[in-house]
Amino acid sequence: MKKRIGKVTFLMVLSLMLVLAGCSSKTSNEEGGKKNKEGLTELTLFSADPHPQWDDMNSPVGKVVKEKTGVTVNPEFDVNGGTQKIALMVASGEYPDLIWPKGGAGTLVEAGALIDLTDLIEEHAPNLKKIYGEYMSRLKWSKDDESIYILPTSPVDTQYLTPSHGVGLQNDVVKALGYPKIETLKDFENAIKEYKEKNPTINGQPTLGLSLLADDWRIMISTTNPAFWSTGASDDGEYYVDPETHEAIMHYKRPEEKEYFRWLNHMNDIGLLDPESFVQKYDQYLAKLSSGRVLGIIDDEWQFAEAQRSMKEQGMHERMYGLYPATLEKGMKHANFQDAGYLAGWGIGITKDAEDPVAAIKFLDYLASEEGQILQNWGIEGEHYDLVDGKRVIPEEEMKVRNTDANYVKKTGIGVLKGFAPSYGDGVKDATGQTYTIASEDQIKEAYTDVEKEVLKNYGVEMWKDLYPTKDEFPVKPWGVAFNIQVPNDSELALIEQKAMDIVKKRIPDAILADPGEFDKIYDTFLKELDKAGVEKAEKERTKLIQERVKLWEK
Amino acid sequence: MKTVTRMSGQSGLEGELSDSLAVEPKRKKAGFWKVFKQxxxxxxxxxxxxxxxxxxxxxxxxxxxxxxxxxxxxxxxxxxxxxxFQHFIQLFSDERFYLVLRNTLAMSLMSLAIGFVFPILFAVLLNEVRLSIFKRTVQTITYLPHFVSWVVVAGIVTKMLSIDGGIINELLIGLGIVDKPVQFMAKGEYFWSIVVVSDLWKEMGWNAIIFLAAIAGIDPQLYEAAKVDGAGRWRRIWHVTLPGIRPTILVLLILSIGHLTSIGFEKQFLLGNSLVVDYSEVLDLYALNYGIGLGRFSYGTAIGIFNSVVSIILLFLANGIFKRFGNQSVM
Structure with a gap:
């Protein structure tokens, strides 16, 4: 008898607990999300990237956003690219309201963590619809699942005003040689050779001809990607996609690229390649460039930008690099400015744990609206910019602070939330005919050093981008770029690609440093090893993905 | 540290312990509960x-x-x-796995051999130094590198071995040993030695501490007796110091044999580059790149299991061998 009473009490307590739990969750549902003490809806956010300029939503702009949307953001910023944290979230099944997962979106979608935004956008987000416009179909996840899980946050329709790929030559090299045309790799080579013969040392240290970087994944940026850039193809990651058939092959298989690597081998043979190219780490590379004794580089602008900035600060303007669209042979067109259309890839999603998805989508919609965009780019009228005859003008004083104060973003809140919602790119104009962003050609030209201006003048152009073939000379790539098609990272495709990457990292430096007589043998072995790793299968898989995407986006 | 003090100089107590262990099995069943109650x-x-x-x-x-x-x-x-067993089959049929295993074992065996002899030698020599201030200073200086992060150490090593003004190459050329700078970091066959030597530099002082402590625990009377018997310095080292720390050495040796396959990947990762990858990739790095890195949790776990099983086998093997021939064991 005693036992039974115990059991009954236990059951009663249990059911009471269940009822209580049921009640509490119900009430919070009715309220629609957590309200904090200010009466604002609080959205939790996870971002895979750090955000050192986060303003806690307490800056002037942050306050305006809170007032207009009734929403405040409680963020967590990861420093490790988010992969581990996202795996943990998936394992535990607990998510924040909003998530900016970078490449981890595939994992989240597979775990069913993200909600389909199609209807929410339709009902609550006119501004999101407007900003994506004709690219709306690019938001669809895949052929089998046309839901929208991620709102891409890269700028829409941005006009690129500076080139970012090419061969870099110190400004003094072209100046001393009387501004020779740098159209082919041979021109590039000759310029380095001639200058190096005349100047065996710079600042007391031996001059280096061409330095490359192969530190871990950076080998792609400075060593292997330039193989397609300088043979007239554009960036599809490790693949080359045939523009007609949309078939993908590993780009190393193109015969032109073998010739590119042969040229690098030749550069090594004649002693112009820095022998430490494949040994140095990124920081050593930057230090070397900043010392001003490396005449030529083949790299992306963002990767050597730090060295460039440091030389600018030290007043070594003649040692800074200019980028030239050199190709293997005349007639090949450097595809730096080829248009891939809107790059719908990384972006923000709303999770199934979000208690008030409507508030979340409305919040993002506000950020994408004209008002929100101007707030994120220009700031608050009368405080950060003035309206003069209906035109937005940033006062000179303010502009100076803006350019020099490292914490400007944090203090004012301008641009703090820009990365978490779609935005208009540089050069896109609003209803009044003014650009959404403050970047303009004039602004870039003003930032050039006198040396740069002189070099550009002597080449008869105004900006570095004018040296390159323009966007109009290329067709738009209907598949965007092959590398941002999401594949689950535990798939066989990802495995083969990882194996192939390991082979590339090893064999390409081998081939470049080999005796020229051996080059063909090593390169052919390299291609055979790729095939052995199952690359053909990966190519077929990628081709399928690309063709599916083209179809999906055409709709 | 506890085991060390117990092992050193208290062999009498150990004899008693093993005696009681030998007797116990006879009256195991009744004995256990009795002892338990007590x-x-x-x-x-x-x-x-x-x-x-x-x-x-x-x-x-x-x-x-x-x-x-x-x-x-x-x-x-x-x-x-x-x-x-699909993941295990996949693991054992991957060529890269064997390459990686070779690198792991080669590097850990090399550092086991060198990383053991030098700290012992160093501790013994340091112990012979009379001047206490000098002794302490040297000891402090040598163990400080232990606290330096591998990132920094890798930077220093790369800089020193650089062909572009690296001190080692300058020295070799200055002495006329080579006429052209040697690309140390680009040659796979040097990689293992570079790792082992830089590891030695970093950890020698730290690893010597435990031996110094063991030496300090040796009864000074033994030295005095040896002195009276006319033993010189070498004799004293050979007959008193080394036998005195022998238990410590064996215990540490057995334990580190158990860790042969798990040597971490920091140093290999930081010192390596694409030219030497065939010599630098180790098991842990492989598990990271091909396991967790690709979201293949199962595959990563399979590697982990392999690692643990090998470790346990090695540990028992080493333990058994030493027990048999040296009367010394950890279990």
Whole structure:
């Protein structure tokens, strides 16, 4: 008898607990999300990237956003690219309201963590619809699942005003040689050779001809990607996609690229390649460039930008690099400015744990609206910019602070939330005919050093981008770029690609440093090893993905 | 440290212990409960620690089940797909795995050999130094590198071995040993030695501490007796110091043999580059790149299991061998 009473009490307590739990969750549902003490809806956010300029939503702009949307953001910023944290979230099944997962979106979608935004956008987000416009179909996840899980946050329709790929030559090299045309790799080579013969040392240290970087994944940026850039193809990651058939092959298989690597081998043979190219780490590379004794580089602008900035600060303007669209042979067109259309890839999603998805989508919609965009780019009228005859003008004083104060973003809140919602790119104009962003050609030209201006003048152009073939000379790539098609990272495709990457990292430096007589043998072995790793299968898989995407986006 | 003091100089007590162990099996059943009852407070006191070990060391072994599934995060355990030994078969049929295993074993054997001899030698020599201030200063200086991060050490090593003004190359050229700078970091065959030597530089002083402590525990009377018997310095080192720290040496040796396959990947990762990757990739790095890095949790677990099994086998082997021939063991 005693036992039974115990059991009954236990059951009663249990059911009471269940009822209580049921009640509490119900009430919070009715309220629609957590309200904090200010009466604002609080959205939790996870971002895979750090955000050192986060303003806690307490800056002037942050306050305006809170007032207009009734929403405040409680963020967590990861420093490790988010992969581990996202795996943990998936394992535990607990998510924040909003998530900016970078490449981890595939994992989240597979775990069913993200909600389909199609209807929410339709009902609550006119501004999101407007900003994506004709690219709306690019938001669809895949052929089998046309839901929208991620709102891409890269700028829409941005006009690129500076080139970012090419061969870099110190400004003094072209100046001393009387501004020779740098159209082919041979021109590039000759310029380095001639200058190096005349100047065996710079600042007391031996001059280096061409330095490359192969530190871990950076080998792609400075060593292997330039193989397609300088043979007239554009960036599809490790693949080359045939523009007609949309078939993908590993780009190393193109015969032109073998010739590119042969040229690098030749550069090594004649002693112009820095022998430490494949040994140095990124920081050593930057230090070397900043010392001003490396005449030529083949790299992306963002990767050597730090060295460039440091030389600018030290007043070594003649040692800074200019980028030239050199190709293997005349007639090949450097595809730096080829248009891939809107790059719908990384972006923000709303999770199934979000208690008030409507508030979340409305919040993002506000950020994408004209008002929100101007707030994120220009700031608050009368405080950060003035309206003069209906035109937005940033006062000179303010502009100076803006350019020099490292914490400007944090203090004012301008641009703090820009990365978490779609935005208009540089050069896109609003209803009044003014650009959404403050970047303009004039602004870039003003930032050039006198040396740069002189070099550009002597080449008869105004900006570095004018040296390159323009966007109009290329067709738009209907598949965007092959590398941002999401594949689950535990798939066989990802495995083969990882194996192939390991082979590339090893064999390409081998081939470049080999005796020229051996080059063909090593390169052919390299291609055979790729095939052995199952690359053909990966190519077929990628081709399928690309063709599916083209179809999906055409709709 | 506890084991060390126990091992050194208390061999009498150990004899007693093994005696009692030898007698026990005869009256095992009755004896256990009797002893248990007698010592119940001791048992109770050990419960929290046993629980701690169970929770943090044994429960996680549950995760090994992942290796036999095609594990996907976010799905309940009973809905995972079971695949048997598929991941192990995949692992053992990957050529790269054997290459990686070779590198791991080569580097750990090399550093086991060198990283053992030098700290002992160093500790013994340091012990012979009379001037206490000098002794302490040297000791402090040599163990400080232990606290320097590998990132920094790798930077220093790369800079020193650089062909572009690196001190080693300058020295070699200055002495006329080579006429052209040697690309140390670009040659795979040098890689293992570079890792082992830089590891030695970093850890020698630190590893010597434990031997110095063991030497300090040797009864000074033994030295005095040896002196009276007319033993010189070498004799004293050979007959008193080294036998005195022999138990410490053996225990540490057995334990580090158990760790042969898990040598971490920091140094290899930081010192390596694409030219030497065939010599620099180790098991842990392989597990990271091809396991967790690709979201293949199951594959990573399979590598982990392989690692643990090899470690246990090695540990028991070493323990058995030393027990048999040296009368010394950890278990």
């Amino acid at each position: 010592q119940k407070y001791l048992y109770m006191m050990s419960i929290p620690f046993v629980l701690l070990v169970i929770i943090f060391n044994y429960l996680p072994l549950w995760g090994w089940s992942m290796a036999f599934q095609s594990y996907k995060p976010g799905i309940p355990f009973w809905e995972q797909e079971w695949v048997g």
